[in-house]
Amino acid sequence: MNCPLRLLTSLTLAAAALFTSSNAFAGQGGTASSRTKATAKARSAKVKAPVATKAKATTTSGSKATTKPASKAASKAASKAATTVAAKAVASPVVAPASTEASTSTAAGVDIANSVANSNSTAGATLAQQLAQVAPASAGAAEFVVANDNGRLWVFTAAGELLIENWSPIEALNGANRIVPTVEIGTVNNGISLTYTYKNNTAATRELASLAMPAIALGASVTAQDLRESGDDITLDANSAEFYGTYPRRLYSPMTVIRNASTSVCVSVFYPVLEYRHDVRLSVERRDGGKWRTVIGMENTNHGYNADAFLFNKPTLGGGESRSYRVDIRFASSSDWLASTDAYKSSFQAKYGAVRYVRDARPISGLIASMSGLISQGNPYGFIPAAGRPDLNGYGVLADRVEDKFAGSDRVILWTPTGMQDQALDHNYPFLFTSHWNQGSEFGHSMGNAAAELSSMSRPAGSTFGLWWGNAASVASHWNDGEVEALNPSNAAHMAAAFAELDGAVAAGATQIGLDAFSHAHSALWNLVGFLEAAKAKYPQLSFCTEGRGCDVLHLHAATWVDAYKCQASNAAEANNIKGRFALAERLIPGCETWAAVYFNRAMRSDLHGDRPSQSAQMDEIRRVASLGFVPVVFQSGLDIANVQVAVN
Numbered sequence: 001m002n003c004p005l006r007l008l009t010s011l012t013l014a015a016a017a018l019f020t021s022s023n024a025f026a027g028q029g030g031t032a033s034s035r036t037k038a039t040a041k042a043r044s045a046k047v048k049a050p051v052a053t054k055a056k057a058t059t060t061s062g063s064k065a066t067t068k069p070a071s072k073a074a075s076k077a078a079s080k081a082a083t084t085v086a087a088k089a090v091a092s093p094v095v096a097p098a099s100t101e102a103s104t105s106t107a108a109g110v111d112i113a114n115s116v117a118n119s120n121s122t123a124g125a126t127l128a129q130q131l132a133q134v135a136p137a138s139a140g141a142a143e144f145v146v147a148n149d150n151g152r153l154w155v156f157t158a159a160g161e162l163l164i165e166n167w168s169p170i171e172a173l174n175g176a177n178r179i180v181p182t183v184e185i186g187t188v189n190n191g192i193s194l195t196y197t198y199k200n201n202t203a204a205t206r207e208l209a210s211l212a213m214p215a216i217a218l219g220a221s222v223t224a225q226d227l228r229e230s231g232d233d234i235t236l237d238a239n240s241a242e243f244y245g246t247y248p249r250r251l252y253s254p255m256t257v258i259r260n261a262s263t264s265v266c267v268s269v270f271y272p273v274l275e276y277r278h279d280v281r282l283s284v285e286r287r288d289g290g291k292w293r294t295v296i297g298m299e300n301t302n303h304g305y306n307a308d309a310f311l312f313n314k315p316t317l318g319g320g321e322s323r324s325y326r327v328d329i330r331f332a333s334s335s336d337w338l339a340s341t342d343a344y345k346s347s348f349q350a351k352y353g354a355v356r357y358v359r360d361a362r363p364i365s366g367l368i369a370s371m372s373g374l375i376s377q378g379n380p381y382g383f384i385p386a387a388g389r390p391d392l393n394g395y396g397v398l399a400d401r402v403e404d405k406f407a408g409s410d411r412v413i414l415w416t417p418t419g420m421q422d423q424a425l426d427h428n429y430p431f432l433f434t435s436h437w438n439q440g441s442e443f444g445h446s447m448g449n450a451a452a453e454l455s456s457m458s459r460p461a462g463s464t465f466g467l468w469w470g471n472a473a474s475v476a477s478h479w480n481d482g483e484v485e486a487l488n489p490s491n492a493a494h495m496a497a498a499f500a501e502l503d504g505a506v507a508a509g510a511t512q513i514g515l516d517a518f519s520h521a522h523s524a525l526w527n528l529v530g531f532l533e534a535a536k537a538k539y540p541q542l543s544f545c546t547e548g549r550g551c552d553v554l555h556l557h558a559a560t561w562v563d564a565y566k567c568q569a570s571n572a573a574e575a576n577n578i579k580g581r582f583a584l585a586e587r588l589i590p591g592c593e594t595w596a597a598v599y600f601n602r603a604m605r606s607d608l609h610g611d612r613p614s615q616s617a618q619m620d621e622i623r624r625v626a627s628l629g630f631v632p633v634v635f636q637s638g639l640d641i642a643n644v645q646v647a648v649n
Helices: 074-089 105-117 127-134 334-352 395-405 450-455 492-507 525-538 554-558 583-588 615-627
Strands: 056-059 064-068 142-151 152-157 164-169 182-188 192-201 210-212 221-225 232-236 243-247 255-259 263-271 280-287 289-295 322-334 365-369 412-417 463-470 475-477 484-486 511-517 542-544 559-563 596-599 629-633
Touching: 056 554, 142 182, 142 192, 152 192, 164 492, 192 334, 243 596, 263 280, 263 289, 263 334, 322 334, 334 554, 334 583, 365 395, 395 412, 395 450, 412 511, 463 492, 475 492, 492 525, 511 554, 525 542, 525 554, 542 554, 554 559, 596 615, 615 629
Parallel strands: 365 412, 365 629, 412 463, 463 511, 511 542, 542 559, 559 596, 596 629
Antiparallel strands: 056 064, 142 152, 152 164, 182 192, 192 322, 210 289, 221 232, 221 255, 243 280, 255 263, 263 322, 280 289, 475 484
């Protein structure tokens, strides 16, 4: 932003000439100080907004409070105003405000309060406009004004537009028989910080109530960042489907970002997911009057078995347990929506630190050895013809095909190196991606020389060779039997089976491992992270990429994968998954690596790249993807991608 924000806490309301109230909150035994009847109306809503009087005002600088004497007239008004405030007190449990990250200085606050108290309010003026009229020049103009009125929150733009009106931060949803939290309220540089604490005062295990965030006046249509993918813009309006996603299964980060032409709002919830071990759901709901609200879902009321909305790992608390969550609501200019995510970024980086690998920005050439559609009685492994039938003739021909790929790329990865399973079709690509090479005597194939052939390939100095590990989070013990279990690093048998596969990859000279279906949908995030930490400790020469697109915590530990195109889409815009940079990932995790699968067979449509794009058109698209910071993974033959430059992040 171009100018610093000036925000007001409940103890600096007089300083901001907005409210005068005590620092005790309703429900905690405190009483409110005086305020006059509202004379200012918010321009964007028919709301009477209170203005400061010469009544006794409490201001704060840091944690030290001071008082100013009130006139007799103001004191008389104070008694009446206090009654009004008490009648509007927050009924749900609320605790005292958190210390602010930035507050108006006491001296400047007193000057503003006295100036407004001595002035005549103009009917129709907004709170923010009044503040701007009396603020000293040295203080600068406020871009967003946040006011805490005895536990109820108001937010205005500097232009006087009312964004949030009289909101109580303790709107718990579906609280019957669930734990309703207390909340600690803080107003900070560019918005609101809330700490919700759930405590189970019973002996039985209980579920948690969901949380409704404020209705924010942004207009009939808003732009949202689609964090179910890589954060591209989508439009939400009266015709849009409901917008929701779960973290860490679908959302990259547990946040929603919505914006209109001038203002961006981010609602984020931060919690130590690896320790708490549960999902949350974030949805954006359209409300009346051009308002939008985020709901933070902790339970599954009215949400069926839908992968995008259902919490497969619901939060619960055992008897006597308690747990806290940090919720931030931040405002920024719409042109810089990323700035509204910085509260989450600060919490994320403080908790998890920096990326755990070195980014390799060189494009990748991929080779698929077998396909399910080629499985037949005569070709039980589904090997492509050019692979030379390694199940019958060994790995010599296929190793030559891989070696040829290095003519146009410094990074090559081989998919389905042990072929496909012809019986356990639902579990292709196979988990046994290297150990099956050595099972020829049992299954009657001739792939036993795979490691020797691959490790002896001729390739350029500095190049890397990798293997794609099928269904890497679904442990299988036997080829073709269809029995799998979700990977659990606490299970010694699982770890032995997984390390046996990686031993084979290392023997074949691989240093890059693609982890197929390595996501929260197949094994919980905390299991995936635990496995990666153990694998990298045992095999420090290996680097990894997870598929599908991992969440932010997983992206810290390994590169992640996105498909550049959707298989089924009604138009080109919908088919194209990569329209801009993965900006949130780059902001949260500087130095992160994201692969983009450039499958031109999915892009062969007249409204995207044409029915059969030329090599020149294909190279243009590869360069476009690379220019946005994604590492292209290319499967077409005859393309020289070694010199394609991937943008830094």
